Amino acid sequence: MPLLQRLCLAGMTMELRHLRAFIAIAEEGTITHAAARLRIGQPALSRTLKALESHLGVRLFDRSTHHLRLTDAGESFRIRAAAALNAAEAAFDPDRVGPWPLRLGHAWSALGHHTATVLHRWQQLHPQTPLQLLRTDDSLAGLAQGRADAVLLRGPMPVTGIRSTVLFHEQRMAALSSHNDLAKRSELALDDLASQTLIMNTVSGTTTLRLWSPEHQPGRIAEVGNTDDWLAALAADQGFGVTTTATADIYPYPGVTYLPLTDAPPVPVNLAWSDPPSHPAVPDLAAFIREIAQPTTNEANGPE
Known part of the structure; x- marks a missing residue:
């Protein structure tokens, strides 16, 4: 028997409002704020969330007094819910x-x-x-x-x-100021960079300290939130970065040199x-x- 037919026989119909409720709670972090955003009462929103969790058979949020945090199941479901909701809204647009x-x-x-x-x-x-x-x-x-x-x-x-x-x-590359003495080389190894400051994009970057052995990790880290700020910090000689060949292709930047890293995994x-x-x-x-x-x-x- 199709899923929708089984749900109707059980008196339970999943609708777009269940997805909207879940997305709002996930983005707002509280029932109170999500209810205000959706312009519905908190009890009604709580019942909608409970019905969705009952249907899925999993807890989507860990509850605390002041905040809701997505569970692992909730994180996974968030992607499906957002895709389904966006597709439905596009279909009716x-x-x-x-x-x-x-x-x-x-x-x-x-x-x-x-x-x-x-x-x-x-x-x-x-x-x-x-x-x-x-x-x-x-x-x-x-x-x-x-x-x-x-x-x-x-x-x-x-x-x-x-x-x-x-x-x-893609091969990993070192990115550093053209004024850095290391920029004069044709290639670098990870240990060559251990004494420098690592400029790390903590929002969408892939570089972590796990690239280095515990004995030869960079001693300092400067965090940025996007590629533009990362490039500007490199050009200003505030440290080095690690990226891939794609960045060297897409983002040539005045004052930044890209060099192959010989011992970094692809x-x-x-x-x-x-x-x-x-x-x-x-x-x-x-x-x-x-x-x-x-x-x-x-x-x-x-x-x-």
């Missing part, structure tokens, strides 16, 4: 009748030097499905908020409950999407990108 864009999110560097080729060839082969590239300074590049149908993520997957596939691998570039996908063309996009990128990829051939 009269301004979006016609070609159905496929939104590809990224936090930085997109597909490196493959970016323009992928966008151009996709447009030629799929004129009825425009491919929109969207940058979001977020660890999931907008997937959790339903802003993108598929996203490009580098490194290991940060959450469960999403589908992903490795497209290719970074997998993944395409990730909600399960089920919010756009039917997502699997085709994964195969399309892999076909274009792999023949010219010369980075190491194993994941981190």
